[in-house]
Amino acid sequence: MADNQSTIALNIGTQRVSMAVFEPSKSGALVLKAYDAESILADPASEAVRAAQISNAISSLVSRAGVKGKVRYSISGQSVFIRFVKLPPLDDDDVEQLVAFEAQQHVPFPLDEVVWDYEILEAAGEKEVVIVAIKGDALDEINESVNDTGLGTAEVDVAPMALYNAFRASYPQLDEPVLLIDVGAKTSDLLYIEGDRFFTRSAAVGGSAVTTAISKEFDVPFSEAEAHKTQNGLVALGGGHTEQLDEATAALAMSIRNAMTRLATEIPRTTNYYRSQHNGNAPKHVYLAGGGVNLPYAKEFFEEKLRLPVDYFNPLAAISLGKGVDGDRVSKEAHMMGELIGLGLRGVGKSKLNIDLVPTKVGEARAAEKRKPFLIGAAALLVGGAALAGLFRMQAASKAEKQAASADAQFEELKPLAKSIKDAADKEVALSKIASQYVNAEEARNYWSDVYRELSTAFASEAIWFTDFSPVAGYSPFGDKAQTGEPVIKDEFPSLPYGQSALNDITVETGRDSRGKTAPSAQVNAIHVRGYWLNKKGVTSNIVFEMIKRLQENIDDGNSHFTFTIKNKGKAQKLEPSQIAPSVQSDPAEGAFAAAFELVLPLAEPIDYR
Known part of the structure; x- marks a missing residue:
């Protein structure tokens, strides 16, 4: 189904894998040609078979859509390490080197063990960088699940960044600070957006936490608790909301409310952190995304807790629907399609953030592709050079002798500078140690904030x-x-x-x-x-x-x-x-x-x- 102009988008979540195929129209707009999704039970007890479940879900989607080629896919925010770092005013030539240094300081693993990328964010005259990293072996495992279905890999994005791209394209005129809450299975991503400013942080509360609470409250297996939640569940509201419900439904609704309250409690703390550490403004509007907000009265619950206007995120304004697409299903599931639409925008060059985490095999293939013209040229030169080798051999020997003599002279000339270079290198090491102490102190300060935040949430x-x-x-x-x-x-x-x-x-x-x-x-x-x-x-x-x-x-x-x-x-x-x-x-x-x-x-x- 897909051709060279199509973009195959794949969003890999913990409980849901979805796929879409986009094509550009003659006017450059993004057209949705196909959409489908598969659900996975996010039972913590089945973590060992999660990779197999994801691979089976992708295979089913590929088979039903009949697609082939390379795919752009996003992975969940909980799978990666995301850090926002402010940069001092520097020339553009020095930014890449500085970002690499910051990555060494902030990523909690050696850089040779991770795959990482960054994007420069410029807002209000300040320059900030978002660094995204994932353990290389973890990314390779995910990529293998994708490639085993017959799809190649074009780009690997991260769900919060893809969601941000979709939001910016869907609400281009919106300037007021907003909070986009993406409630996933294991975690919820909190995206703070105001103009070109962007910040995201994950909260360790999601749909599976609600299911786990139901499972413990009613002493039933996780799968049965998930069925109760999806078939009969709703979020209880304040003011005697459950008095009109039967006893079983009211108890279920209160159990869901208590679990969701953990997320609602985390949001003001994250907002305060965003305002104090990143000079952001408190959101004036809230948008809901993700499968975790499908429960009835979820919107009213967040309005009650956050005391802000709340709406469901609708990314469909950024695209057009092609013939044969189920419009009713797309409208019903629009708030869960943000990542797919963000990936589709990458395919037509209309995305604001462009993170690309490159798996090992993809990196090797790209490097080989870049080397191919040079290898062809080298082979041609080798054939032609063999004919001229004899002619130039004597001239080359004489020239080599002169170059050797010149190199010896330069070596003697530069030899006195060796000590100065060594002293400068030692000084650099000493300054790096001092810088590391400051960085460690900042990380320790954040550590105690996180410890207290976890304790307060629990x-x-x-x-x-x-x-x-x-x-x-x-x-x-x-x-x-x-x-x-x-x-x-x-x-x-x-x-x-x-x-x-x-x-x-x-x-x-x-x-x-x-x-x-x-x-x-x-x-x-x-x-x-x-x-x-x-x-x-x-x-x-x-x-x-x-x-x-x-x-x-x-x-x-x-x-x-x-x-x-x-x-x-x-x-x-x-x-x-x-x-x-x-x-x-x-x-x-x-x-x-x-x-x-x-x-x-x-x-x-x-x-x-x-």
Whole structure:
């Protein structure tokens, strides 16, 4: 079906794989010639067969569409590392070198192990770069699933960037700051768009989190919970919305609302981060995209929580529908087609952002294609040169002798400069170390913000609040000498004079040095949290342990800074709830309206603080 002018677009999500074929019209507009989609069950228990499920879904779409050739496809935002970095004012000739340096500092893997690309963003006189990276072996695995269906690879984009391109083409006159919420299966991408300014961040809450909540609430398998959600589910609203529903439907709606509230709680925090760290403006309008907003009353839920006008994203304004396309289906699923339309715009050169993550095989093929003219030319020169070799051999030998003598003279002339070059190189290394210290300090600051954000999201409830958040060292929950750890930060740190350290001198028996003396611990390995739970109707001290279960869900999903499994005598041992929450008052003190609790939450990776 596809020809050289067609663009085959493929969006690979966790729970849904969709395909579209576009062709340019005579006027240059983008025409949708075919559209189809396949669903995949996003059960966390089936993660091992995810690649096979995706490959089967792509094969089914290719077979039904009858397409062949090269495809432009996008991968989910959760699969990649995205970082926005502001650049100093530099000449264009220096930008590429500076971006490579920034990539080394921000990408959490060696650059030779990742595939990465970048795009320059210029807005309000500032120059910013978005860096996108993915582990090379992970990209190759995805690309193999695509190529196994008979399709080649033209370009690999990332879902948030493709979605941004579709939004800009669909709402070209929109200047006010907006938030585009793309609710996927595992994560939700939050896109902040205002003019040429763009920022995106992922929240670890999606459709599968809603299904998991239903599965646990009603004690049913994941597949059955997914069926309940899609067939009977709706989002409960405030103000007695569920009073008109039957008991089972009302319970299902409240379970969905509680899970969606985790996402709604994350959005204001991300907005504050965007405003404070990237000088952005708060959104004045919200658009919804993705399969996770298909539930009835999802739009009204976000209007209630965000207190902003909310609409479904409609990217169809950027395209025309060709003959034979099911217009009713396309209109119904328009809010899930943004990535496909963004990829189609890449095919006709009308995209604002152009990220291309190049798989290993594609890179090798492109390099070979570039070398082909040179190899043909070299072969021709070799044949012709053989005839002239004898004639020029004597002349070449004489010329080589003169060049050798000239090279020796230049070597002696440049030899005194070697020390200066070495000194300059040493200075560069020293400056690079200093720069790395600043970069590490910034990353550490962001780390603690992310830790607190995760904790606040897991404990999002009107009946719980925190009063103290303290990193501790030397936490050891097992054995006769079990310890909850010692606080790293001094209690009096707000009133300390400028220049005086706010860190406690902590000595924990973590081993002995070469002189037999106790070696001090310089690592934070747990967080000590104090707070209160509100004593009101229907709320008991069990709410603290319910919130701990929420945090456990993040840990189980692999998206947490914490761990509840600690090595004890060489064996992994899961902590008991009483170890995680060593102190939880069952009732408030006399005359009080809230009861205190304490948590000790081990970090998955200890953090150096010296």
